Amino acid sequence: MELTSGARVAVIGGGPAGALSAYFLVDLARQTGIELQVDLFEPREFTLTGPAGCNMCGGVISESLMQKMAAEGIILPKELLLDAIDSYVLHTDSGAEAIRPIHDEMRIASIFRGAGPLGAESQHPLPWSSFDHYLLGMATGVGVRHIPRRVRRLDRDPEGRPRVHLQAARGEESADPELPFGVYDLLIGCVGLNGSGVRLFEELGFGYRPPKTDRAWVAELYMGAEEVHRRLGHAMHIFLLNVPGMKFAALTPKGHYATFIILGEGVNEEVARRVCHSPRIRELFPEGWETPVRPCHCQPRINIGPPHRPFADRVVLVGDCATSRLYKDGIGAAYRMAKVCAYTAVTRGISAEAFRQGYWPACEEMDQDNALGHLLFSMDGLLRHFAPFRRAMMAVIRAEQVRPADPRRLSSALWDTFTGSASYRLIFRRALHPVVLFRLLVATLRELLPGRRSH
Ligand SMILES: Cc1cc2nc3c(=O)[nH]c(=O)nc-3n(C[C@H](O)[C@H](O)[C@H](O)COP(=O)(O)OP(=O)(O)OC[C@H]3O[C@@H](n4cnc5c(N)ncnc54)[C@H](O)[C@@H]3O)c2cc1C
Incomplete structure (x- = not known):
């Protein structure tokens, strides 16, 4: 089961995961001499203000993601x-x-x-532009066809190829609430977690279950x-x-x-x-x-747990509806997974086995790292409820900041926990470094000395 020239691909959802999956797929396939026909279904109009144009997010992107993108010729405009x-x-x-x-x-x-x-x-005019609109423009720029419609149902044709049915537009409703649109060789689900999109893939009946959310x-x-x-x-x-x-x-x-x-x-x-x-x-x-x-x-x-079986023959899910990073860098995670997915489809094929071997290990690696993230966040009870430790941590951070040659392990572990793209494994290694633990122990003992004010 492989992609060959003329193969049709449907990408459902045009957030970062969808736009980037479509972009990388066309680009990588072209590099190997394969011309694909990619349709991307996204009803949201990203040039509108408010909920109609927004994919609900904090909107922070790490420098490392911008650098990765720049290295691949994707320069985000000012x-x-x-x-x-x-x-x-x-x-x-x-x-x-x-x-x-x-x-x-x-x-x-x-x-x-x-x-x-x-x-x-x-x-008016707005002094800024939409990030998702820009990514979608990148995809259409390499030849992806944007279909500004919501997908209502998915099924398979008698040969097992995925079929897309659209939600009828207002004028079309009286005839049929659902319009059969097309049959595809590959279906990439990038529907996020904030709509009924995941249900479409659950109903396909291949065993997909969406990630745990909060x-x-x-x-x-x-x-x-x-x-x-x-x-x-x-x-x-x-x-x-x-x-x-x-x-x-x-x-x-x-x-x-x-x-x-x-x-x-x-x-x-x-x-x-x-x-x-x-x-x-x-x-x-x-x-x-x-x-x-x-x-x-x-x-x-927000995605806080792994999905179950986000792939099957000719179907794969990418982005928040599959695997993301715990509490940070969701756009960076979508970027990484879109690339791995496209690479797998082009080089290994589009069978369940190809995705299990080529795509799933990257998801598992991220999920295992997220497990460490959960452990890290579960330790915050210590910080909240034990004031001497909280004050000790602040004292260690303060001391790190004023020593010019200090590697500032605790400060950078915290920076990466909330903002960066570093793995939780690396954050753990920095935060549990013997020097950090020693400083924390000494500062906590100091805080516990009689006469110290508690608050
Ligand atoms: C509170 C909060 C703050 C966050 N802050 C950050 C941050 O600062 N930095 C960061 O990197 N990440 C952040 N994230 C995570 C980030 O928002 C996600 O990881 C990212 O949006 C995932 O992209 P996606 O393409 O998978 O999904 P989405 O961005 O959700 O896109 C899914 C798209 O699918 C479309 N769709 C759904 N159903 C259908 C259908 N049936 N037919 C057609 N289209 C459909 C939707 O219209 C939507 O455009 C945050 C998340 C939350 C909840």
Whole structure:
């Protein structure tokens, strides 16, 4: 089962995983002399503001992803990058500490996935562009056909080739709610986790089960560019606070806006309200500033566990609906997996066995690394509930920052935990380095000495 010239491929979903899968597939196939016909189905209009154009995300991309893309000739244009973030500030119930990465090139950038938050359309013309629109343009630029429609059902023809049925458009509804569209040699599912897309693949009956998910909370808060930079600087602000239900929260500068994200098990409006009113967060907002009653906000699902069997003969799933990275760098993960998937399809073929041998090991590697991420995040209870340890950690970070020659292992482990693309394995190795453990032990013992204030 192989791709040959003239083979038809359907990519369902045009977020980062879909656009990049289509792009890499056409590009790699062309390099081996194969011309494919690739249709990409995506109903969302990324040039619209608000939910209609947005794939719900914090919009932070790591420097390493930008460098990887640049090395492959994908240079993100300036109007996509709203802020260059060069440091972060860690806020805990015991205070705040500004942390700079060890290497100057470890910068991250913030972007809007769609055309920006609801209400931004009043700024005309918009001073930024949509990241997802750009990636989709890259795919159509190499010859991918964008079909701006929602896929309603998938099945197989008598020879086992996947068939795509579209949701009828308004005018077409009276005839049939479903339009048979075409038969394909390969179907790539990149439907994310925030719609009914995964159900289409479950219903194909090859044993796929979507990953475990959690809810997050994201809001775009308008403050004006001057106020955003006065309050937040060019830093991402990370909050490890003792608020039940929250794992961590982050406030990221993005032009005129600050993007506020809360992650944790079962984050809901009530947890979001409590977090927004916590004094550590309020002190970053302008005096007397009130969260708008209805800021552009959403509660997307986030991938927190491995999928079951995201491939079959002629079918494979990529991106959030399959394997992603725990709590960070989802776009970088989509980039990596799209590439591995395309490479497998072109070089090994499109049978279940080809995907099991060529694509699945990369998913397993990421999932195993995520297991270490879960372990790392489960240790945050120590940080939240044991104030002497929290203060000790802040003291170690502070000491690392003022020693110019220090390898700053703990600081960079934290930077990579929240922002970077480094593996959790590497983060563990840095955080559990004997020097870090020794410093933490000494600082904790110091905190436990009688006479130390606890808070
Ligand atoms: C709160 C939060 C914050 C995040 N912050 C970051 C961050 O700062 N940096 C980062 O790198 N990652 C972040 N992520 C992760 C990132 O958003 C995802 O990893 C990334 O969007 C995955 O891309 P995708 O293409 O797999 O899915 P998506 O981006 O969800 O795209 C799926 C696409 O499929 C389309 N689709 C669905 N069903 C159908 C259908 N039936 N027919 C046709 N099309 C369909 C949808 O319209 C959508 O466009 C965050 C995630 C969350 C939840």
